[in-house]
Every structure is written in C-alpha cells, then in structure tokens.
Amino acid sequence: MKQLLPLLIEWYRENKRDLPWRRTKDPYRIWLSEIMLQQTRVEAVKPYYERFLAALPAIKDLAEAEEELILKLWEGLGYYSRVRNMQTAAQQIMKEYGGALPADYEKLRSLKGIGTYTAGAIASIAFGLPHAAVDGNVLRVLSRIFLDAQDIGLEATKKYWKEELENVLTGEIASDVNEGWMEVGATICLPNGEPKCGICPFREYCGAYRQSVIHLYPVKGEKKARTVERLQVVFLTDGKRVALRKRGPGLLANLWELPNGGAEISLPSLLHLWGILDGEITPMRHRKHIFTHVQWDMDCYFVQTKSTEDTPFLWLEPDRITEEYALPSAFRAVWAEGRKKLQ
Incomplete structure (x- = not known):
C-alpha cells in the first residue's frame, strides 16, 4: 500500500476530472456533494448541486428552509431521506456547533445521515484529517489489486480496508488519496462493463490483471430478489x-x-x-x-x-x-x- 500511494497521488493530480465540488474546501459544499453523489451519477448531480447552493448557500439557510423547498430542489435525485437527514443535521449543527461543520471525525459521525464513508470524506477533503473514505468504488479497486475475496457488501470488509488505509494515511495526503481511489474506481476500474486496464496506473501491481481474473473481483454476496x-x-x-x-x-x-x-x-x-x-x-x-x-x-x-x-x-x-x-x-x-x- 505504501508503494502505491505516491503513484496514486501523482496520477490523481494529473488526471482528476474538473468537478464543481473539487474547486472548494468549504465543508458545507463538500458535504452536499458527498450526499448527492450517493447512488447518483456525477453528471446527473452537477445541475442539482449548483441549483441547491444558489437557493441555500449556507448551512443556516438549509436549517431554516421549508421542507417543500428542499424536496423541490432534490426532485428527481431520489432517496429523499438523504436531504431530509441533511436538514436535520444542519439544524443540529446550528444548535451544537455554531453553524459550522465540526472538524472532528466522531462529531461528524454523530450527525444525522453521515456514516463512516461520508465522515471520512468530509474529514479528509475539507479538514485534511487522516481518515479514509471507503465506498464501493474504492473496494472494487482494492479487491482487484490485492486479490481480496472478502464480500464487499459486508461492513467487516469496509472496516478492514478503512483500517488498512488509515495505517498509511497522513493529513497531508488524505484528501488526494481518498479522492484518487474514488477517481480510479469511477473512471478506470469500472463497476459495469470492461475496466480500462490499458490506461490503469496500477496495472503492473494488480493481482487480478496479472492473473487474468478481473471478472472474479470484487466478490459480492447474492442480492435479495426485489x-x-x-x-x-x-x-x-x-x-x-x-x-x-x-x-x-x-x-x-x-x-x-x-x-x-x-x-x-x-x-x-x-x-x-x-x-x-x-x-x-x-x-x-x-x-x-x-x-x-x-x-x-x-x-x-x-x-x-x-x-x-x-x-x-x-x-x-x-x-x-x-x-x-x-x-x-x-x-x-x-x-x-x-x-x-x-x-
């Protein structure tokens, strides 16, 4: 892992997509983007992100907004509990933290709708804290590189990789490392269709590529029928x-x-x-x-x-x-x- 991080950081800085939420260190904007991006494509999120911030540019505005307004701003994104939880958290932030997201992982975790991944993303990207953000993209990349056969749907697997990453993270690199793994997963080591191994910076290190078993990773338990x-x-x-x-x-x-x-x-x-x-x-x-x-x-x-x-x-x-x-x-x-x- 230590060998891979310098390569990851260099690749990310040279190849990262220009996304609106990457042009800021404002914790509120980073929080909003992370919530919107859950189970939603990046291109779909962009106009929602801009419109939401135009209407509710600060945590105070979100905390005080009418529910009909926040639901209208979210219309079409789905999973409406996300924005309702955001408003509850915004009200909690106004009451307990003076209107500013706390620069503390455990305090972030205590806010409604913020789980381990989102807390890690906000902590590292907005505040430069050495916490990992492990989502499906990250798990897919790491399982292929390291030939990890753990079920990525299990919390134990996420916890394992979070600890592995945090063993080598420092505050100076945490943001680029977290976003780098996410970017590789979103643009190269793809969830659907053929991964772009020909341009992957980790091709020579990747166990699944070297053994021609990419199709076997990541391992996922059977989904319950709808x-x-x-x-x-x-x-x-x-x-x-x-x-x-x-x-x-x-x-x-x-x-x-x-x-x-x-x-x-x-x-x-x-x-x-x-x-x-x-x-x-x-x-x-x-x-x-x-x-x-x-x-x-x-x-x-x-x-x-x-x-x-x-x-x-x-x-x-x-x-x-x-x-x-x-x-x-x-x-x-x-x-x-x-x-x-x-x-």
Missing part, C-alpha cells in the same frame, strides 16, 4: 387542474404523488372509492420503476372528471405543480405524458 408490486397510477384532471396527494409512511413517505392504488380492484372501483363517479378513462403507457428492494409495475391512465368536490386530493394548476411541488421520479414520466395530453 418484491414486485402492481399499481394503477392515474393522471386525474378536471381539464384545468390536476389531482395530487401526499403519501403516508413507508416508501417515499410524505412526498406528493399522482393518485394510485393496487391492482387487486378494477380502476372504476378505485375511482369510485375516491369519489370520482364520472371519469372518462384513457389508457397511457405501461411503466416500471425500480427501487432498491421493490419494483413497481404501473398501469397508467389519463382520467378526466367533473366531480372534484368530495375527493381526497389537492387540485392544482399544472404550472404550479411544476414550480412548487416535488414529484418522485416514479411518477414523473406519467406526469409528463399526462401533461402533454392535457395541453
């Missing part, structure tokens, strides 16, 4: 306004959604339950949406009605929904198709 749920999703309109409602607890809790229900009853019966007695039904495109553990198979419909009085919905003009209300990704394609039909 549950499939069938839904009927309705773009419900009176010709000028569209119906929305808030979800209850559970998946996508308290977010706005298009009216929907299970497929165990007919659509007319579902409409009657909502108080819609005169709905004109037009089928729309069938859609699927995949969450981490659940897949929604959605039969989608455009329904026009006149009876809006005794319905359990909020009826709003489409432009207002677009500007003010966050719709989860699961419903956005249905929304876009329904909006076109409405015009």
